[in-house]
Amino acid sequence: MLFDFETDFEKKVCPLLDIDEGFLKGNMFADLYEPYKNYKPKELKPKTEREALLDAIIKICFAINDLNLFLDLNPDDTEVYDKFKKYCLMYDKCIEEYEKKYQVLNLTDDVYGKYTWISNPWPWEDR
DSSP, rough: OOOOOOOOHHHHHHHOOOOHHHHTTTTSSSOOOOOOTTTTOOOOOSHHHHHHHHHHHHHHHHHHHHHHHHHHHHOOOOHHHHHHHHHHHHHHHHHHHHHHHOSSSGGOOOOOSSOTTTTTTOTOOOO
């Protein structure tokens, strides 16, 4: 795995799943996950560094959104809010790294002197 999202200490203290497992299960909260029959989610395996970084961005974005929904109902939960802030910082770093190495991910970020939005392959295109 390219990124170590959680430390062992954080897993024991916080009732949240780690980012990889939460993404696979579609829920960051272990006590709220109810599997469907014998369904076992299949983990995607990135083939390149670019795919691994994009995979990390997608997973972190999912975690941020799931924690945001929880915080809308529980704004005083400082433990979840601390995780939310941590994931937001991780997201910003991953986006910055991806954009430096490959291309901008948001159209509104393409303001660095030359219009590059259409010059790189789209994430779903073969390279």
